[in-house]
Amino acid sequence: MNLTDEERALLAGEAGPARQWAIGHQIAVGRYLGAADFVPVSQAHIMADTESLGPAGVEWLERLAALPEADRQVRIPTITDPRGTDFAAAARLRQQDWMLDLERRAIAAFQAMGILMTDTCINYQTIMPAVRGEHMAYGDTGVVIYSNSVLGARSNFEGGPSALAAGLTGRTPRYGYHLDEHRRASLHVAVSRTPAALHEWGTLGALVGRLAGDYWQVPVLSGIDHIPGSDELKHFGAALASYGSVALFHMVGITPEAQRFADVADAALPLRATIGAAEMAAFRTGPAGDGTVDVVVFSAPQLSLFELRDLAALLDGRRVTVPLLAVTSPQVKPDADRAGLTARIEAAGGQLLSGMCFYQSYAREMAEANGWRNLATNSAKLVNILGGYGYRPVLASMEACVAAACSGRLAA
Amino acid sequence: MTVFAAAAGMGERVRGRALVASDGFSARYDLDRIAGVFSRPDHALAGQSYVGRILVLDAAKGGVATAWMLHEMAARKIAPAALVLNRVNPIMVQGAALAGFTLISGFAVDITRAVANGALVEVDPGADPPVLRVLENPA
Secondary structure, three states, rough: OOOOOOHHHHHOOOOOOOHHHHHHHHHHHHHHOOOOOEEOOOEEOOOOOOOHHHHHHHHHHHHHOOOOEEEEEEEEEEEEHHHHHHOOOOOOOHHHHHHHHHHHHHHHHHOOOOOOOOOOOHHHHHHOOOOOEEEEEOOHHHHHHHHHHHHOEOOOOOOOHHHHHHHOEEEEEOOOOHHHHHHOEEEEEEHHHHHHHHHHHHHHHHHHHHHOOOOOOEEEEEEOOOOOOOOHOOOOOOOOOOHHHOOOOOOOOOOOOOOOOOHHHHOOOOOOEEEEEHHHHHHOOOOOOOEEEOEEEEEEEEEEEEHHHHHHHHHHHOOOOOOEEEEEEEHHHHHHOOOHHHHHHHHHHOOOOOOEHHHHHHHHHHHHOOOOEEEEEEEEEHHHHHHOOOOOEEEEEEEHHHHHHHHHHHHO | OEEEEEEEEEOOOOOEEEEOOOOEHHHHEEEOOOOOOEOOOOOOOOOOOOOOOEEEEEOOOOOOOOHHHHHHHHHHHHOEEEEEEEEOOOOHHHHHHHHHHOEEEEEEEEEEEOOOOOOOEEEEOOOOOOOOEEEEOOO
């Protein structure tokens, strides 16, 4: 890679060992992926729940945090993805003390480095949305795909270590979606029925993700018949990134880089598939066995204020009989409290959790401690992840999930 | 001995038995990292131990957690010996860089069809180009 004088100085350790590690890590990644040089970034976003970090990762962070203040502080605004718990609800979730201890230690280390504990995967809705063309080092697949596709920003998937490195150096290797040539569409999918609910947008994302198959594919969708809202694109993008490891999509006439098909694709790009009602219906599996549901979860991504409004309305006058967990960000939660949404959800027996995400919060251990196996959700992303954690997850509409939480059964 | 050249690699040279499938890889989505087995029910390797094996798989999948999890698994010595992929994503590279983990990717053939499950293989990221050598095929 071509390095500036400043980058050579960082590599030589002239700005301390944390930045020396950071630039060395970034050079190793950049060389592997063909980066010619670095690009400055204006924000970093770190995914670092302690189930992923483990004790070894927390100890690693603590070693960086123990460096002198001038050596350990991040250089650009650096924020965090959801944590592994909501401390106020940990006992109810039957999370264990060692999990909370690891979380506290990781938080202390991040704060010592000047990192803002935003604990959210919907920062594009709540903190500081990216601007078209702005280079970022974002570390949640849902954040990356939304920012790249809907906002026109430029980021690769930056895992926790690389996002932290970007925070420390203020730059990232210039490869992948920082470059114009990688932002052209490589996969054309037509949509013959535009989704009508959030779980259907997730279904569409999952189907396109399966077709795409890997990180370097850029789908372009045609045929969407109305402008989707932010929550709809949030669920679509999160599922597409989850099922396909995809970081960028275009929608003709909707997303900013694809006002026309020709803006992002060659005329010769073949139509790979058409997705309609039949394909979407075939994707969904029915509930296991007699439809018994152990837990209902709204999470992945965290819910917006508007999603919470819809959930509160569905719960008004009803009472859940199995746990209903709704997860939002620490930025949205106070508004939900002030607007009375939290009280309405809790009056029905639901729980509104803040600053965590269900699958990032020791999902396997929560399942074992609470006897949860059959899970209903309107998040296609959550369905994709939780099978490996021992759950039998089922995708359903928000309305059907609420009904299941009240009756204990999910209708076939 | 059959040798397959890769587009890129990092980490130390390692030798071990290949665990092969035409399926993807994500540490969060696919593994029970406590038990050391593939746990995703619809994964082609569901129920099989990955500990000490050289995983030969198709593409990197899923989210960003693998960037930490390779380091976490290596610290507990419940980790694969190396990862060999047709198609990599940045997360696998970032995770391997943090953990000092052996990773190679990008072949002229579908590597999951070219290497037999159970073969004794050597992964040499330091060769120019990086290579996977098949030392012994299973009986």
